[in-house]
Amino acid sequence: MILLFYLVFYLFLAGMFVLTMYMLLLTLDDYKPTWQDRLVTPGMMIRPKGDQLEISFSVSETESWDGLVQNLNTFLSPYNDSYQVQTNDNCPPDQYFIQEDSGEVRNNPKRSCQFNRTMLEDCSGMLDRFYGYSSGQPCVLIKLNRVIGMLPGKDAQSPFVSCGAKYEDSDKIGALAYFPPNGSFNLMYYPYYGKKAQVNYTQPLVAVKFLNVSLNTDVNVECKINSNTLSVGSERDKFAGRVSFKLRVNSK
Numbered sequence: 001m002i003l004l005f006y007l008v009f010y011l012f013l014a015g016m017f018v019l020t021m022y023m024l025l026l027t028l029d030d031y032k033p034t035w036q037d038r039l040v041t042p043g044m045m046i047r048p049k050g051d052q053l054e055i056s057f058s059v060s061e062t063e064s065w066d067g068l069v070q071n072l073n074t075f076l077s078p079y080n081d082s083y084q085v086q087t088n089d090n091c092p093p094d095q096y097f098i099q100e101d102s103g104e105v106r107n108n109p110k111r112s113c114q115f116n117r118t119m120l121e122d123c124s125g126m127l128d129r130f131y132g133y134s135s136g137q138p139c140v141l142i143k144l145n146r147v148i149g150m151l152p153g154k155d156a157q158s159p160f161v162s163c164g165a166k167y168e169d170s171d172k173i174g175a176l177a178y179f180p181p182n183g184s185f186n187l188m189y190y191p192y193y194g195k196k197a198q199v200n201y202t203q204p205l206v207a208v209k210f211l212n213v214s215l216n217t218d219v220n221v222e223c224k225i226n227s228n229t230l231s232v233g234s235e236r237d238k239f240a241g242r243v244s245f246k247l248r249v250n251s252k
């Protein structure tokens with residue numbers, strides 16, 4: 001008798017557990033994280049990327065930059081124009097590519113906009129297959145970390161990247177060139193809906209080319225985002241909207 005009681009009791013408990021889990025799972029949305037932090041300015045990252053945020057090589061030693069070039073080749077492979085044309089749309093620029101769901105009806109999968117490798121011009125690896133490393137004018141790619149739903153600009157103004165020297169290095173950094181022009185992340189690549197909804201999403205990039213960096217010395221570089229909706233972090237959050245790295249180009 002007491003055995004039967006426990007059997008029924010435990011079955012009841014197990015049943016309650018399964019029911020609760022089921023209800024919880026029902027409320028989770030596959031396509032959107034349920035608990036998302038409030039929108040903050042995302043961090044930025046560079047390519048090529050090693051263990052540290054440091055790019056150091058000798059112009060005359062091919063082996064010293066060959067790995068960096070390979071790293072960029074691999075990273076940029078999905079940006080090939082031919083691949084972008086197959087997978088993504090040619091979107092109207094300077095405006096958000098909004099693809100909201102209408103009520104319960106999901107507007108999935110969602111399309112993404114083309115970011116052609118050739119838009120990186122001198123830093124695309126197409127015109128100069130060594131990205132400037134063989135001539136002491138290296139390219140560094142910058143990306144803004146993905147945040148679902150982020151709107152990085154208003155009034156049709158795309159955010160843009162600017163780089164400068166930190167500490168006393170301002171006389172060593174030399175002239176910079178940005179690609180695409182103005183170093184902007186066009187608004188058409190936003191908002192991002194998550195990798196499940198937007199399967200072919202291609203993250204926009206900005207390339208910075210160091211045209212006349214001083215040789216044989218460390219140069220501390222900082223790049224940051226300029227936007228009319230995102231603010232660059234203060235000392236308290238020093239990774240928000242910026243990235244710092246050390247660049248050293250040796251002549252031999």
Ligand SMILES: *[C@@H]1O[C@H](CO)[C@@H](O)[C@H](O)[C@H]1NC(C)=O
Nearest residue numbers: 076077078079080081082083
């Ligand atoms: C992109 O182009 C490069 C060089 O032309 C090639 O090596 C690479 O395989 C291509 N990648 C894709 C995904 O088509």
Ligand SMILES: *[C@@H]1O[C@H](CO)[C@@H](O)[C@H](O)[C@H]1NC(C)=O
Nearest residue numbers: 081084085090091114115116
């Ligand atoms: C990307 O390149 C393809 C092929 O050259 C071209 O048809 C397309 O318009 C380009 N897209 C953008 C956004 O520039």
Ligand SMILES: *[C@@H]1O[C@H](CO)[C@@H](O)[C@H](O)[C@H]1NC(C)=O
Nearest residue numbers: 086087109110111112199200
């Ligand atoms: C993703 O790209 C593939 C080709 O690689 C294409 O067939 C598919 O339609 C694309 N999906 C979306 C949602 O853009």
Ligand SMILES: *[C@@H]1O[C@H](CO)[C@@H](O)[C@H](O)[C@H]1NC(C)=O
Nearest residue numbers: 094158160180181182183184
């Ligand atoms: C670059 O910025 C200037 C001034 O802010 C603007 O007039 C120009 O249209 C921009 N160019 C591109 C390609 O966005």
Ligand SMILES: *[C@@H]1O[C@H](CO)[C@@H](O)[C@H](O)[C@H]1NC(C)=O
Nearest residue numbers: 171172174175212213214215
């Ligand atoms: C390159 O930088 C050096 C100083 O490091 C400067 O003397 C020279 O004029 C610069 N060249 C150009 C073309 O700006």
